[in-house]
Amino acid sequence: MELWFSEKHTENAKFSIRVKEQVYSEQSPFQKIDVFETEEYGKVLVIDGIVMLTERDEFIYHDMIVHVAMATNPEIKKVLVIGAGDGGTVRELTRYSTIEKIDMVEIDEVVVKASREFLPFTACKLDDPRVNLYFEDGIKFVEGKENLYDLVIVDSTDPIGPGEGLFTTEFYRNCYKALTEKGILVNQNESPYYAHNAREMKRAHRKIKSIFPISKVYQYHIPTYPTGHWLFGFASKGLDPIKDLNTDKWNSLGLKTKYYNTDIHVGAFALPTYVRDMLEEDTN
């Protein structure tokens, strides 16, 4: 049998993964959630037809969304994670014994249920005693919060469907307020190549830059996202991800990571010229 899952990256380009079996499919109140078992990528989580993560390459995404901030400020104690229902971001955070509290706000409880059952490799630390799960709208959750978190991670889908409000100026402004003095915001910042992704990349960066004194963008290579070239935003009230990187401190922790290291931490902020130019554009 030939069974293939295909994702159209644009109308004119698509990526396909051979499927052994569709192990889960559910329409939640928010979105369609599917899990496939595949030869090439192990388990694959698909939401509304778009690959969210695969068992084989999720380490790249989760290393880069967590460790860059943690190596910049090893004093981070209180973390807010928005989205990330698969649990991978929380898994990486729980590796730091210095973190005291992780509030995770996921709008769709069905994603967490599916992940606990089918994606134990990411969901495995959701029961850590420091983790508080809130099945709420992250946009509302941050409203009115002040000076509470050392790190806010916006682990969102693309800005369509439930993820849309996580790309607004008001939301980023509330994140700013929710952060402590040394606070850091890390956000899923889309991709520079295909036009629709590049547009959202520019818009998110422009908004965040208008609020945070420090706002940079860093890249990672992930095989199963369109073009393989994706970005996270790093914004803060003062800490610089390169000048304040505490290389010795992070390396002394002895954390074993498959993608992240303190060299690629620095290297990831060196962007191609065409990406740098797009991020510097003032246009909408």
Place this chain on the structure above:
Amino acid sequence: MELWFSEKHTENAKFSIRVKEQVYSEQSPFQKIDVFETEEYGKVLVIDGIVMLTERDEFIYHDMIVHVAMATNPEIKKVLVIGAGDGGTVRELTRYSTIEKIDMVEIDEVVVKASREFLPFTACKLDDPRVNLYFEDGIKFVEGKENLYDLVIVDSTDPIGPGEGLFTTEFYRNCYKALTEKGILVNQNESPYYAHNAREMKRAHRKIKSIFPISKVYQYHIPTYPTGHWLFGFASKGLDPIKDLNTDKWNSLGLKTKYYNTDIHVGAFALPTYVRDMLEEDTN
């Protein structure tokens, strides 16, 4: 009409580009050569079913195969290019007025003919007076050459078919001999993610490392190659791509590049931990 070109990146993953028209198809004595006109990527050159380059993202490959070496040693005057029948590598080299001579050795004249006709955006500088075209086997061409080139670029296909001999120890040893005292070798060094590419990545690096005192690997993001994460090797008789990088000198040239800049030059050598580990393995 729906017409799609598909490339199997592995038996279980494939990438497809919608085709407007197949504008060229020929079986040369060495390989099958096709050119497609596409909406997403403009003209696409395919050899034996594998994407070699596209009009839209070839700038990434050609920036990175040329400018890293040129910024490390701005004194490069004599260059040997092996493969690269599309002309893109030569195009970037001819931008340096300081280069006096470019020998380009392409085994398959049909690739050059097709590129001149359908890919003028890469083939446009093949008639530069400094360029000498040899339609010969690059492996034989370097045999017996001594102390002749400041830079050798191995712009090869994967190590199957005509490209296979360009991945042997003997060939790399002949490149070493063909280089001058400050000589640099840049080679297409495959990709770390899929097993068959990773195997060739490790083998090429191990062989080159056994011959050259300095041997490093650097990465670039290219949408139309499998996983988007590909590598070049940088080897030399003494020059270090980071310590000897002449940032001011290169920037003073005023070359406009869409991907390369002297920041990403340095950043590209910062590899993910799993890639670094694979390259350090001693196994075959």
